[in-house]
Amino acid sequence: MEPYELTATEIIALYKKRELSVKEVLESVLNRIKSIEDKIGSFLFIVPKNELLTQAETIQKKIDKGKPLGHLEGIPIAIKDNISTEGIRTSCGSRILENYIPTFDATVVERIKKAGVIIIGKTNMDEFALGSSTENSAFKVTKNPWDLTRVPGGSSGGSAAAIAADMSILALGSDTGGSIRQPASFCGVVGMKTSYGRVSRYGLVAYGSSLDQIGPLTKSVDDAALLMNVICGYDPKDSTSIDIETPDYLEFINDLDLKGKTIGVPKEYFAQGIDPEVKSIVMSGIRTFEDMGIVAEEISLPHTEYSVPAYYIIACSELSSNLARFDGVRYGYRAKGSSNIIEMYKETRTNGFGPEAKRRIMLGTYSLSAGYYDQYYNKALKVRTLIREDFLKAFKKYDVIIHPVSPMPAFKIGEKIADPLTMYLTDIYSVTANLAGLPAISIPCGFTKDGLPVGMQITGRPFQEEVVLRFARAFEQARSDLKKKPPI
Numbered sequence: 395m396e397p398y399e400l401t402a403t404e405i406i407a408l409y410k411k412r413e414l415s416v417k418e419v420l421e422s423v424l425n426r427i428k429s430i431e432d433k434i435g436s437f438l439f440i441v442p443k444n445e446l447l448t449q450a451e452t453i454q455k456k457i458d459k460g461k462p463l464g465h466l467e468g469i470p471i472a473i474k475d476n477i478s479t480e481g482i483r484t485s486c487g488s489r490i491l492e493n494y495i496p497t498f499d500a501t502v503v504e505r506i507k508k509a510g511v512i513i514i515g516k517t518n519m520d521e522f523a524l525g526s527s528t529e530n531s532a533f534k535v536t537k538n539p540w541d542l543t544r545v546p547g548g549s550s551g552g553s554a555a556a557i558a559a560d561m562s563i564l565a566l567g568s569d570t571g572g573s574i575r576q577p578a579s580f581c582g583v584v585g586m587k588t589s590y591g592r593v594s595r596y597g598l599v600a601y602g603s604s605l606d607q608i609g610p611l612t613k614s615v616d617d618a619a620l621l622m623n624v625i626c627g628y629d630p631k632d633s634t635s636i637d638i639e640t641p642d643y644l645e646f647i648n649d650l651d652l653k654g655k656t657i658g659v660p661k662e663y664f665a666q667g668i669d670p671e672v673k674s675i676v677m678s679g680i681r682t683f684e685d686m687g688i689v690a691e692e693i694s695l696p697h698t699e700y701s702v703p704a705y706y707i708i709a710c711s712e713l714s715s716n717l718a719r720f721d722g723v724r725y726g727y728r729a730k731g732s733s734n735i736i737e738m739y740k741e742t743r744t745n746g747f748g749p750e751a752k753r754r755i756m757l758g759t760y761s762l763s764a765g766y767y768d769q770y771y772n773k774a775l776k777v778r779t780l781i782r783e784d785f786l787k788a789f790k791k792y793d794v795i796i797h798p799v800s801p802m803p804a805f806k807i808g809e810k811i812a813d814p815l816t817m818y819l820t821d822i823y824s825v826t827a828n829l830a831g832l833p834a835i836s837i838p839c840g841f842t843k844d845g846l847p848v849g850m851q852i853t854g855r856p857f858q859e860e861v862v863l864r865f866a867r868a869f870e871q872a873r874s875d876l877k878k879k880p881p882i
């Protein structure tokens with residue numbers, strides 16, 4: 395087995411036994427990138443090899459001296475390009491930030507560096523995280539490693555494809571309405587969105603500020619737990635970060651007993667519009683839990699049908715306000731040759747933003763405008779409360795809720811991009827966790843006849859990430875037959 399194929403947990407064990415060096419892992423990963431990145435297109439930037447090897451050397455010295463090693467020290471990570479990295483371009487997949495080099499690290503990046511995790515590059519994404527396929531990147535289209543004619547999902551498609559194709563050991567994505575979980579589902583990897591406020595958003599370029607969370611994309615549940623140990627926790631720099639204790643996730647999920655726990659299976663998430671193969675794969679996933687003696691019962695989340703419209707009104711409203719700062723004055727690209735400031739704003743934004751960003755700025759500006767605010771934005775907020783109440787009511791009786799992440803497996807490149815509404819509708823199952831602020835994971839659950847991975851979402855009570863992880867891990871252990879690599 396090549397080092398690039400291993401999980402972080404496996405690599406750390408080998409570091410400790412001195413059976414593998416940090417340099418060997420980095421070289422293995424970099425060679426893997428060299429041999430297949432042209433086909434996949436996960437990265438927008440790769441850190442030069444000599445810089446990576448210098449970092450590897452420092453950590454190796456520590457290992458050689460027998461000093462205690464951090465849980466993820468010396469492990470390569472790829473970071474979505476909307477997470478601020480000091481001195482490394484952070485483009486958000488947009489022309490408007492094509493040459494933007496931040497002067498500061500996001501809090502998660504600061505924590506990752508402190509933990510000795512090695513940043514190897516920045517990954518491709520839909521422009522400003524707007525999309526479900528990574529086709530909205532201004533720079534390139536990332537391909538799904540399981541089928542190069544299909545999308546990897548989005549918006550964190552670069553990170554998910556990098557993990558699926560073994561071009562990184564760990565990755566970070568961001569999730570506003572499914573952007574970690576849906577690409578995880580399409581690429582057959584683990585992806586976790588935490589409860590709103592669990593991970594600092596400081597340094598994450600904002601899309602929908604009341605929905606966004608940064609989270610891990612990994613090859614295993616244990617790796618996700620370890621990465622969460624690094625990135626979770628209160629941050630005074632983010633006023634929406636919650637000041638509560640972060641448990642040691644790995645230890646917790648080792649201990650947690652699932653006996654007597656219950657699963658709610660929302661019927662609205664298996665209703666019309668779902669691909670029959672996805673339905674039967676996730677149903678069989680639920681049966682795996684039933685075989686462990688866990689009770690699963692059908693429930694109803696009655697406001698599900700309003701989730702997509704409510705989400706898109708809220709997300710676009712917040713987006714239109716967040717993107718106002720890109721005006722050619724403060725960050726990134728500025729149009730040349732304008733004769734006055736208004737013209738400069740117009741030219742900059744016309745040339746700098748892609749079509750999806752423009753569409754959503756218009757949608758959001760409209761729904762926030764005087765006269766329409768009550769009709770759209772305020773109404774959507776009310777619907778959001780009803781959706782959250784649906785979940786909280788269900789959580790009085792059930793420990794977790796399980797359903798497919800997406801109604802379909804990875805679709806073809808070009809299949810939906812010309813029809814935005816069809817694309818938006820694919821988010822129906824994933825946006826509710828963000829609207830309700832809940833922790834949710836996507837784990838590989840099975841494969842279609844065509845060999846495409848299908849993810850199962852496990853959603854938990856607010857701030858009960860450990861319960862979600864425990865369920866995910868039990869499933870992963872029970873279904874080791876699902877551990878497959880894409881044919882690339």
Ligand code: GLN
Binds near residue numbers: 568570571574709
């Ligand atoms: N597909 C959803 C959207 O386009 C979610 C994106 C995300 O989570 N960043 O808004």
